[in-house]
Amino acid sequence: MSKPLKQIHLAAHFPGVNNTTVWSDPNAGSHIEFSSFVHFARTAERAKFDFLFLAEGLRLREQGGRIHDLDVVGRPDTFTVLAALAAVTEHLGLTGTINSTFNEPYEVARQFASLDHLSGGRSAWNVVTSWDAFTGENFRRGGFLPQQERYSRAKEFLATANELFDSWHGDEILADQETGVFLRDAKAGAFVHTGQHFDIHGRFNVPRSPQGRPVIFQAGDSEEGREFAASSADAIFSRHATLEAGQAFYTDVKKRLARYRRRPGHLLILPAATFTLADTDAEAEELAKVVRRQQVSGATAIKHLEFVWNRDLSAYDPDGPLPEIDPDLGDDHISQGRAQVRMYRDPLATAREWRELAAANNWSIRDLVIETGSRQNFVGSPETIARTINELVQADASDGFILVPHITPTGLDAFADQVVPLLQEQGVFRTEYEGPTLRHQLGLAHPDDVRDERAAS
Amino acid sequence: MVTGLFDEAADYVEVARRLWDSWEDDAEIRDAATGRFIDRDKLHYIDFEGRHFSVKGPSITPRPPQGQPIVSALAHDTIPYRLVARAADIGYVTPHDADEALAIVARIRAEQKAVGRDAEPLHVFGDLVVFLDDDRTAAAARRERLDALAGQPYTSDAHIFVGTPSGLADRLQELHGAGLTGFRLRPAVAGHDLPAITRGLVPELQRRGVFRRAYEADTLRGLLGLARPANRYAAATA
Numbered sequence: 001m002s003k004p005l006k007q008i009h010l011a012a013h014f015p016g017v018n019n020t021t022v023w024s025d026p027n028a029g030s031h032i033e034f035s036s037f038v039h040f041a042r043t044a045e046r047a048k049f050d051f052l053f054l055a056e057g058l059r060l061r062e063q064g065g066r067i068h069d070l071d072v073v074g075r076p077d078t079f080t081v082l083a084a085l086a087a088v089t090e091h092l093g094l095t096g097t098i099n100s101t102f103n104e105p106y107e108v109a110r111q112f113a114s115l116d117h118l119s120g121g122r123s124a125w126n127v128v129t130s131w132d133a134f135t136g137e138n139f140r141r142g143g144f145l146p147q148q149e150r151y152s153r154a155k156e157f158l159a160t161a162n163e164l165f166d167s168w169h170g171d172e173i174l175a176d177q178e179t180g181v182f183l184r185d186a187k188a189g190a191f192v193h194t195g196q197h198f199d200i201h202g203r204f205n206v207p208r209s210p211q212g213r214p215v216i217f218q219a220g221d222s223e224e225g226r227e228f229a230a231s232s233a234d235a236i237f238s239r240h241a242t243l244e245a246g247q248a249f250y251t252d253v254k255k256r257l258a259r260y261r262r263r264p265g266h267l268l269i270l271p272a273a274t275f276t277l278a279d280t281d282a283e284a285e286e287l288a289k290v291v292r293r294q295q296v297s298g299a300t301a302i303k304h305l306e307f308v309w310n311r312d313l314s315a316y317d318p319d320g321p322l323p324e325i326d327p328d329l330g331d332d333h334i335s336q337g338r339a340q341v342r343m344y345r346d347p348l349a350t351a352r353e354w355r356e357l358a359a360a361n362n363w364s365i366r367d368l369v370i371e372t373g374s375r376q377n378f379v380g381s382p383e384t385i386a387r388t389i390n391e392l393v394q395a396d397a398s399d400g401f402i403l404v405p406h407i408t409p410t411g412l413d414a415f416a417d418q419v420v421p422l423l424q425e426q427g428v429f430r431t432e433y434e435g436p437t438l439r440h441q442l443g444l445a446h447p448d449d450v451r452d453e454r455a456a457s
Numbered sequence: 458m459v460t461g462l463f464d465e466a467a468d469y470v471e472v473a474r475r476l477w478d479s480w481e482d483d484a485e486i487r488d489a490a491t492g493r494f495i496d497r498d499k500l501h502y503i504d505f506e507g508r509h510f511s512v513k514g515p516s517i518t519p520r521p522p523q524g525q526p527i528v529s530a531l532a533h534d535t536i537p538y539r540l541v542a543r544a545a546d547i548g549y550v551t552p553h554d555a556d557e558a559l560a561i562v563a564r565i566r567a568e569q570k571a572v573g574r575d576a577e578p579l580h581v582f583g584d585l586v587v588f589l590d591d592d593r594t595a596a597a598a599r600r601e602r603l604d605a606l607a608g609q610p611y612t613s614d615a616h617i618f619v620g621t622p623s624g625l626a627d628r629l630q631e632l633h634g635a636g637l638t639g640f641r642l643r644p645a646v647a648g649h650d651l652p653a654i655t656r657g658l659v660p661e662l663q664r665r666g667v668f669r670r671a672y673e674a675d676t677l678r679g680l681l682g683l684a685r686p687a688n689r690y691a692a693a694t695a
Contacts, residue, residue, distance in 0.1 A: 024489045069497040074519040137513035180606035297492040
């Protein structure tokens, strides 16, 4: 007997502040105006997507000591946007990235519980960590958090927020007009937390929300990040969207769950993925080349090379050969505010490899950055893309994808109109929403039921 | 202690206002020819260093339509009056009669002068709790019923008005004459007194020619008669 078909989960990542987003295209619109968010969210909801995803960065990126000016930059506040979107959508989940280093649990728990109320149970929190002093310069606590403590704080932050969410059970509000009694339980919301990072007590002032707790996402790829996800997250926003890397990651993370008495279905793996869609595969390949050149201008190629060389390369011609000079291995990095630069752990080796590649293929700096940079994950006709996504999910390379279009705000339109119906025809994607809350769409149990199940086992 | 907290609040507002100004209005250029999305010379570090925190900037959010959103604060005494005078666009105050209103407004205006803001418009709104009915007896009876249910008389920092829409209109005009520039009404019972305000008080004020019949501006600043603030950083580099 063959294994039953898995249902695919799909989400929409609002185009971000990096060079994946193409702002120079004539179709590119505002990334600030509410109408852009409305268009994007309604397209995702029309296509029955699970949720919309907002990323966040807490300091503008810099390179060579100056604000990076080549990419889309500047965006509105996550909670404000998601709350406004809750009013113009009915089923779409609303996922916000909120940092556990520069915020406080009481405040963040209030914000997510409030979003969960306003949206009728559609909130989700992507918990991210940060330690760098660069970002810290915008915050009261500065860059005080040592790198090794970022997950220790994140874990305690989430555990504390959960204590706050659970400080109300949902049956406390009586509101009896005759007797004037509002609360059945006079102690509703009372909490005490004493720990390494937080020492707080008081009354949580937002009653139990429809989902009990927001859905929890985790995005870190390190050993600690994976373990944190296995212990505490409902879903992972991963970067492994290909078959082999996806399967390896999927297996690794899901096998960690047993340690926490959790089952594979308790943690969804949802990689970020870009796509280029056209009528035929050949047209899509051509379009993908055009998009890559839009994403990597000559100036962007030089900046990208600087991530590895860690020195000012502005004198080099992007259409010329790679620098003969070697990367600077100093501790101070030319680029600030990017996770990306940590990918190049051995800059000398990368530089050598890139020079060889460029020489062998007669590539300029710009050609090299385009060819070695991140490619669109899915390139092809609607049929090809639908088949690829379905194969990856059925092969347990993921449980679905968080799609990152490159055009704001219309970049999802064609996918919604042309790819989603094919997935629906194959019976692997919903044609109607499963229920009112995001937990329903993701097939996740309500926290109260999970607790009962663990208590019973 | 209290002074320290209000000094921190003033720093907080100062940081917010600098961050709102940290992007000039025309910083986003989308210049395909040079590949630049922004003109980074129009983004500014705010470099705030205070006793309680320091903030580098610039903001991660571009300057909003109003330039700077409205800042308002409730104030009951000298130290908070000083915060209002230093940092706010609207102060909410709680006089119980016209004489108190006159005195409070004078104190705020004096503080405003002391910090050199006397040329800038600063609203002083009166806060009032209202029980509104078509006759005064009905409003008083509602208040008494709620007091009985609660087991104690309702009290408030603000004046509690119990009466009719036209009586409230008289009171507001009197307080306005004493120097208050507007009012923040707190409906005692949202479901009853809010509609009584919008259906009873508002038409009464409109008949008297002292409240708008249509919005005269698209922004809150416009409705408050406050100009869009110039950008401090743009002025410095112009």
